[in-house]
Amino acid sequence: MKMKPWAATVVAGLTLSAFSGNLRPAGRAGAGWTSDSKIACAYFFYWYDAASGAHFKNPDGSDAMTHHPPGDVIKYYTYADPAWGRRELLDMMAANVDVILPVYWGDRHNVVWSKPGLRNLVAAALQLAAEGAQPPRFGLFLDTASLRIQSPRGNPRT
Numbered sequence: 421m422k423m424k425p426w427a428a429t430v431v432a433g434l435t436l437s438a439f440s441g442n443l444r445p446a447g448r449a450g451a452g453w454t455s456d457s458k459i460a461c462a463y464f465f466y467w468y469d470a471a472s473g474a475h476f477k478n479p480d481g482s483d484a485m486t487h488h489p490p491g492d493v494i495k496y497y498t499y500a501d502p503a504w505g506r507r508e509l510l511d512m513m514a515a516n517v518d519v520i521l522p523v524y525w526g527d528r529h530n531v532v533w534s535k536p537g538l539r540n541l542v543a544a545a546l547q548l549a550a551e552g553a554q555p556p557r558f559g560l561f562l563d564t565a566s567l568r569i570q571s572p573r574g575n576p577r578t
Contacts, residue, residue: 459518459519460515460516460517460518460519461517461518461519461520461521461559462512462515462517462519462520462521462556463521463523463561464508464512464520464521464522464523464541464561465522465523466499466505466508466522466523466533466537466538466541467499467523467525467530467533467534467537468497468498468499469497469498469499469500469533470494470495470496470497470498471498474533493507499533499536499537499540499541500536500537500540501540502540502541502543502544502547503544504540505537505540505541505543505544505545506544506547506548508541508544509541509544509545509548509555509556510548512555512556513548513553513554513555513556517556518556518557519556519557519558519559520556520557520558520559521558521559521560521561522537522538522541522558522560522561523561523563524538524560524561524562524563524566525563525565525566525569526566526570527566527567527569527570528569528570529569530566530569541558542558545558
């Protein structure tokens with residue numbers, strides 16, 4: 421049986437979610453969460469690329485950002501750089517974020533940033549964990565708007 425394109429996206433996301441549970445050693449924060457635990461989760465949009473202007477500028481050249489990163493880091497602001505993902509994770513750790521929910525758009529147009537961005541973010545989290553840090557756990561934020569793009573007729577049910 422052939423898998424629908426959107427189903428592959430869901431499977432990839434669930435695999436990422438399951439894999440990322442191994443980032444924290446057993447017995448550390450997160451292992452003892454209960455239904456009464458207060459858990460801080462944060463959506464994470466990692467599609468920015470200062471070099472190309474992706475998500476910095478609209479197609480008409482106007483400003484696409486409501487809030488801008490500090491001037492000293494803007495030139496390094498890109499999903500393509502694991503060091504940027506590391507800085508973002510360190511900021512989240514300082515803010516006591518327990519779970520990061522990176523947006524995932526796996527359609528054929530947005531996969532150019534979605535997959536490498538996730539790979540770089542996971543690489544940064546694994547590096548932090550290897551250094552003894554406790555990066556946030558990863559969940560999946562599957563933006564279903566990508567399903568309309570992926571479907572040949574714009575209908576995710578087909």
